[in-house]
Amino acid sequence: MKPIILTGDRPTGPLHLGHFVGSLQNRVALQTSHSQFIIIADAQALTDNYENPKQIRENVQQVMLDYLAAGLDPDLNVFFVQSQVPELYELTCYFLNLVTVARLERNPTVKDEIRQKNMKDSVPAGFFCYPVSQAADILAFQTDLVPVGEDQHPMIEQTNEIARRFNFLYKSTVLKEVKAMTGTTGRLPGIDGKTKMSKSLGNSISLSESSDEIKHKVRLMYTDPNHIKVDDPGTVEGNVVFTFLDAFDQQKDEVENLKEHYRKGGLGDGVLKNRLANVLEELIAPMRSKRQEYEKDPAFIAELLKKGNERARDVAATTLSQVKRSMGLLY
Amino acid sequence: MKPIILTGDRPTGPLHLGHFVGSLQNRVALQTSHSQFIIIADAQALTDNYENPKQIRENVQQVMLDYLAAGLDPDLNVFFVQSQVPELYELTCYFLNLVTVARLERNPTVKDEIRQKNMKDSVPAGFFCYPVSQAADILAFQTDLVPVGEDQHPMIEQTNEIARRFNFLYKSTVLKEVKAMTGTTGRLPGIDGKTKMSKSLGNSISLSESSDEIKHKVRLMYTDPNHIKVDDPGTVEGNVVFTFLDAFDQQKDEVENLKEHYRKGGLGDGVLKNRLANVLEELIAPMRSKRQEYEKDPAFIAELLKKGNERARDVAATTLSQVKRSMGLLY
Numbered sequence: 001m002k003p004i005i006l007t008g009d010r011p012t013g014p015l016h017l018g019h020f021v022g023s024l025q026n027r028v029a030l031q032t033s034h035s036q037f038i039i040i041a042d043a044q045a046l047t048d049n050y051e052n053p054k055q056i057r058e059n060v061q062q063v064m065l066d067y068l069a070a071g072l073d074p075d076l077n078v079f080f081v082q083s084q085v086p087e088l089y090e091l092t093c094y095f096l097n098l099v100t101v102a103r104l105e106r107n108p109t110v111k112d113e114i115r116q117k118n119m120k121d122s123v124p125a126g127f128f129c130y131p132v133s134q135a136a137d138i139l140a141f142q143t144d145l146v147p148v149g150e151d152q153h154p155m156i157e158q159t160n161e162i163a164r165r166f167n168f169l170y171k172s173t174v175l176k177e178v179k180a181m182t183g184t185t186g187r188l189p190g191i192d193g194k195t196k197m198s199k200s201l202g203n204s205i206s207l208s209e210s211s212d213e214i215k216h217k218v219r220l221m222y223t224d225p226n227h228i229k230v231d232d233p234g235t236v237e238g239n240v241v242f243t244f245l246d247a248f249d250q251q252k253d254e255v256e257n258l259k260e261h262y263r264k265g266g267l268g269d270g271v272l273k274n275r276l277a278n279v280l281e282e283l284i285a286p287m288r289s290k291r292q293e294y295e296k297d298p299a300f301i302a303e304l305l306k307k308g309n310e311r312a313r314d315v316a317a318t319t320l321s322q323v324k325r326s327m328g329l330l331y
Numbered sequence: 332m333k334p335i336i337l338t339g340d341r342p343t344g345p346l347h348l349g350h351f352v353g354s355l356q357n358r359v360a361l362q363t364s365h366s367q368f369i370i371i372a373d374a375q376a377l378t379d380n381y382e383n384p385k386q387i388r389e390n391v392q393q394v395m396l397d398y399l400a401a402g403l404d405p406d407l408n409v410f411f412v413q414s415q416v417p418e419l420y421e422l423t424c425y426f427l428n429l430v431t432v433a434r435l436e437r438n439p440t441v442k443d444e445i446r447q448k449n450m451k452d453s454v455p456a457g458f459f460c461y462p463v464s465q466a467a468d469i470l471a472f473q474t475d476l477v478p479v480g481e482d483q484h485p486m487i488e489q490t491n492e493i494a495r496r497f498n499f500l501y502k503s504t505v506l507k508e509v510k511a512m513t514g515t516t517g518r519l520p521g522i523d524g525k526t527k528m529s530k531s532l533g534n535s536i537s538l539s540e541s542s543d544e545i546k547h548k549v550r551l552m553y554t555d556p557n558h559i560k561v562d563d564p565g566t567v568e569g570n571v572v573f574t575f576l577d578a579f580d581q582q583k584d585e586v587e588n589l590k591e592h593y594r595k596g597g598l599g600d601g602v603l604k605n606r607l608a609n610v611l612e613e614l615i616a617p618m619r620s621k622r623q624e625y626e627k628d629p630a631f632i633a634e635l636l637k638k639g640n641e642r643a644r645d646v647a648a649t650t651l652s653q654v655k656r657s658m659g660l661l662y
Contacts, residue, residue, distance in 0.1 A: 042660075043424065050428035051500060054659035084662055089420040093374065093464070096457035097381035104456055125435055125460055126427035132456065133424070169382060305662070328385035329373070331415055331636070 003144040005030065005181070006137060008039030008082075011059035012049060015066040016204040017280075018188040018197030021247050023147060028071040036077045037141045037312065040064065043082045043089075044133060047126040048117065064301055066207050069291035074304050080312035081305060082137065087316035091136035092129075094323060098165045099132055099158070107131050109154045135159040138178055140316040145181040156180045172326035174319065188247060193222035193240040205280065207287050214284065218244075218277040223269045230268040241272045249279045336361065336512070337474040339370030339413075342390035343380060346397040347535040348611070349519040349528030352578050354478060359402040367408045368472045368643065371395065374413045374420075375464060378457040379448065395632055397538050400622035405635050411643035412636060413468065418647035422467035423460075425654060429496045430463055430489070438462050440485045466490040469509055471647040476512040487511045503657035505650065519578060524553035524571040536611065538618050545615065549608040554600045564596040572603045580610045 007027060009015065015024065027036060040063055045056045060081055068074065082088060104110065110131060114123055131154070138146055138159045146156060156178060163175035187196055190203025197204045205217050221241050227234035236242045236259045245255045258275075261267040294301060324330060338358060340346065346355065358367060371394050376387045391412055399405065413419060435441065441462060445454055462485070469477055469490045477487060487509060494506035518527055521534025528535045536548050552572050558565035567573045567590045576586045589606075592598040625632060655661060 046425070047428050053501070057659050057661075060662075081662060083660060086417055086421050089424045090417050093420045093423060093457065094377070096460060097378050097455045099456045100452065101454045101456055101459045102452045121431065121433045123432045124428045125430045125432050125463065126424065128432045129427060129456055129460065170384070309662075328388050329414060330388075331391075331412060331640075 002033065002035040004142060005034045005036045005145045005147065006039065006141050006143040006178075007036060007147050008041055008137075009063055010041045010045040011056055011063045012045050013059060013199035014062050014206040014208050015070070016197055016199060016206040017244075017248075018190075018204060019066075020070060020207060020283075021188045022149065024067070024070040024072070026147060027077075031073055031076040034145070037143070037315075038067065038072070038077050038079045038308075039082050039137055039312075040080070041082045041137070044130055046083075047124055047130050047133075048113075048119075050124065050126070060305075061301065062208075064305060065291050065294055068294050068301075069207060069287040071287075078308050078311050079305060080308040084305075084309040085140075085312045085316050087313060087320045088133070088136050088140055091140055091316070091320055091323065092133045094327070095132050095136055095139075095162050095166070096129060098162055098169070103158075103161075104128055104131065107154055107158065109151060112151075131155060131158045132162070135162045139163055139175050140319045141312070142176050142315070142319065143178050144176070145179050147181040149187060150182075153180060166323070166326070170326040170328075172322075174322040174326050189240055189243060191217055191221045191240060193238060193243075207284060208291060209284060210288075211281055211285075214280050215277045218273050218280065221273065221276075223272075227262075227269065231265045233265040234262045234267070234269075236262060241269065241276055244276050245272070245279065248283055249275070333364065333366040334475040335473060336365045336367045336476045336478065337370065337469050337472050337509075338367065338478050339372055339468075340394055341372045341376040342387055342394045343376050344390060344530035345393050345537040345539050346401070347528055347530060347537040348575075348579075349521075349535060350397075351401060351538060351614075352519045353480065355398070355401045355403070357478060358408075362404055362407045365476070368474070368646075369398065369403070369408050369410045370413055370468055370643075371410070372413045372468070375461055377414075378455055378461050378464075379444075379450075381455065381457070391636075392632065393539075395636060396622050396625055397618075399625050399632075400538060400618040402618075409639050409642050410636060411639040415636075415640040416471075416643045416647050418644060418651045419464070419467050419471055422471055422647070422651055422654065423464045425658070426463050426467055426470075426493050426497070427460060429493055429500070434489075434492075435459055435462065438485055438489065440482060443482075462486060462489045463493070466493045470494055470506050471650045472643070473507050473646070473650065474509050475507070476510050478512040480518060481513075484511060497654070497657070501657040503653075505653040505657050520571055520574060522548055522552045522571060524569060524574075538615060539622060540615060541619075542612055542616075545611050546608045549604050549611065552604065552607075554603075558593075558600065561599040562596045565593040565598070565600075567593060572600065572607055575607050576603070576610065579614055580606070 007023060009019065030036065040060050042056050042060055046053060049056055064079060067079065134155055135158055148156060160177045163177050166175050167173060190197040190201055191205065192203045195201060205214060223239050223241050224235040242259060249255050258267065258272065338354060340350065361367065371391050373387050373391055377384060380387055395410060398410065465486055466489055479487060491508045494508050497506050498504060521528040521532055522536065523534045526532060536545060554570050554572050555566040573590060580586050589598065589603065
């Protein structure tokens with residue numbers, strides 16, 4: 001049996017190059033050797049977007065198109081929408097009893113997000129509890145591996161704490177501890193070079209961007225602010241154009257030569273940016289046309305998600321019934 | 332259409348005289364004029380009894396027997412088990428986004444319980460969030476009235492806050508604000524006279540008590556500690572035997588005469604306690620035999636709960652689908 005991976009995204013906007021580098025390209029690479037459950041986490045997205053549920057709803061569709069455009073194979077992966085698997089809500093409610101409020105307060109990821117989003121005294125209880133809902137997602141599918149970045153390790157810890165506590169308390173073996181799959185995620189800065197790429201920060205290049213938009217955004221990219229004249233020596237480190245060339249340009253040798261040239265002076269940003277725009281266009285153009293094909297066939301997408309939701313419900317219902325049996329809660 | 336009442340109990344033990352005075356006798360009185368949904372709140376009981384789910388499971392059966400023994404008519408009321416209506420979990424998760432952590436921290440009932448149960452830093456998140464789950468129970472059934480004691484007003488407030496917030500945020504009218512039904516609940520002290528009757532405090536007389544147990548517990552009842560000799564004048568106020576006679580003895584005039592005699596002196600506790608034991612035996616004996624009848628027919632109980640759960644799911648599913656439609660979350 002192939003190892004099971006649970007992975008996914010919050011449908012808060014179109015997926016971008018950060019998602020591609022960070023996870024999509026790895027999912028594509030893993031889709032034959034692993035059994036992947038890909039969750040579109042709309043319920044989790046609602047915990048801090050509860051004011052705009054319709055937008056979340058629309059993005060579910062868009063994210064699904066992004067997945068297919070990026071090369072995820074509809075026959076190899078199970079795509080499903082979190083809110084359509086009510087078993088996950090039920091598991092969440094049982095698991096909430098096994099985690100203390102103090103433990104949730106200590107979750108570093110949630111703490112960071114509360115600060116970043118400036119939530120202060122208005123933290124929605126659903127948002128506060130989302131690590132437990134995430135644990136339910138992971139544990140429901142008897143997951144072996146979760147691809148995570150370093151900042152997501154607390155999620156794995158919380159999940160395994162719940163699994164251990166459940167199994168101990170109810171003398172059960174139903175919940176399987178999960179392993180973080182590191183090294184499978186990368187991180188891409190935004191075009192401003194400041195932080196990681198994020199749609200809400202307005203520094204992203206989405207996977208559905210037009211050619212013109214790509215060119216425009218590459219032109220806006222942060223380079224070396226001291227590289228004023230072409231002849232000036234330039235800095236490669238922290239120069240977003242080079243970071244992107246490293247990530248996307250297949251001609252590694254040429255990129256190394258360009259770096260050397262840039263450092264010496266005599267290489268203008270414009271030349272580099274044209275090159276990057278072409279590289280990105282080459283990456284995105286086939287996604288764009290694949291996306292257009294799928295957009296013409298909404299029934300296919302609907303059917304794909306319906307099938308995925310059914311499959312996910314089957315698996316989650318099996319775990320849920322084992323969970324309830326372990327607790328002696330059978331009626 | 333009859334007004335809808337939601338009421339129920341946490342299945343943490345057999346129901347006792349406190350439940351009878353506090354709510355059961357009112358439910359019996361209201362069962363023809365109102366449409367009553369009676370929830371056996373096992374999921375809520377688990378939030379602070381998660382270590383003993385099997386005990387909760389067994390008490391569901393016992394509580395159902397207590398209901399029927401106390402005179403609740405299986406044809407007039409909808410009896411259901413909270414955990415068997417998964418729509419309630421789903422509503423709970425959506426409503427959790429509409430309540431802040433700070434708001435839950437301020438809930439006076441939960442604060443009191445945390446103190447009483449000495450939970451300190453180990454408050455289970457599920458327990459912390461239970462007012463939201465309670466609100467989901469109430470709102471799911473388009474409830475008009477909830478019979479509450481004074482200490483439960485915060486529950487009604489929290490429920491109506493969620494209803495208003497939901498309706499405002501999603502421009503909806505689907506959730507109906509609920510009214511507290513006061514004056515329908517009384518409060519009975521435990522046999523020690525210290526606090527309200529509670530099984531966990533060991534001061535209760537259950538509805539399934541034997542004659543001998545009733546006599547024994549009445550003998551243990553707190554009276555007037557200064558009423559040492561029969562001739563001593565005695566105090567009626569705070570004297571649990573008189574509180575119980577007031578609650579259960581139909582011969583109100585005789586009870587008034589006994590109070591006068593007791594105050595003057597010359598009336599012994601033993602006489603009063605014998606009278607009370609007889610009064611209680613008269614109340615409980617028919618319940619006991621009704622209970623024995625139903626115990627012989629577990630299939631009837633199972634079928635009754637199955638039918639109730641189905642009816643409850645129908646109603647809750649309708650509310651849930653309207654909730655999701657209001658949020659634009661239809662797939």
